[in-house]
């Protein structure tokens with residue numbers, strides 16, 4: 512079995528190739544639209560982790576919500592910056608190439624909301640913990656986190672090479688989350704749960720109907 516480091520390097524190459532070939536922007540994700548309808552008030556200053564091709568970042572910007580959006584994939588970030596110049600936005604996004612391994616170097620001034628979609632299952636647990644510690648240290652009281660991720664109930668977990676009980680390698684690395692474990696980590700760090708669901712039918716894409724969790728929490 513390959514070392515995790517090598518697997519993650521291979522996955523970074525996968526994302527580079529993916530975004531180089533998919534510069535076409537999709538509509539915002541159902542999760543982003545749902546968040547906008549329910550949990551992103553006008554005063555939200557968003558830090559989006561793992562923005563990819565910016566499909567959700569631009570939806571937030573179109574609603575005049577300030578966004579710092581970062582991703583380890585420089586190709587995707589460069590494309591987002593270029594795309595932004597073609598738009599007449601009132602609020603400009605701050606797109607940054609950043610690996611979560613260096614998250615503590617990010618000075619996210621005025622941020623009160625941390626958003627990630629399909630990102631927590633794309634990274635190892637050590638980086639998930641880093642994100643939770645960062646949010647706990649840097650977000651103000653009343654600040655929010657909104658996450659959507661694949662869970663251990665997702666049928667895709669049955670595919671690929673098993674790297675551990677919950678980690679799989681197909682064309683790229685995935686780690687399927689146990690929502691109970693994740694919710695406990697948030698509670699221990701003092702986050703109050705505003706919403707939680709685990710279900711299919713929330714992130715249907717083509718023939719794919721993954722089992723995902725959506726969670727919204729507020730800092731105490």
Ligand SMILES: C[S@@+](CC[C@H](N)C(=O)[O-])C[C@H]1O[C@@H](n2cnc3c(N)ncnc32)[C@H](O)[C@@H]1O
Pocket residue numbers: 526540560561562563564566581582583584587609610611612627628629630633634638
């Ligand atoms: C499944 S994609 C989700 C993209 C976007 N949020 C969406 O919903 O379309 C996962 C993203 O996480 C990014 N990513 C993975 N590991 C990362 C890391 N260690 N640091 C920063 N970004 C990372 C990838 O480059 C990729 O854009």
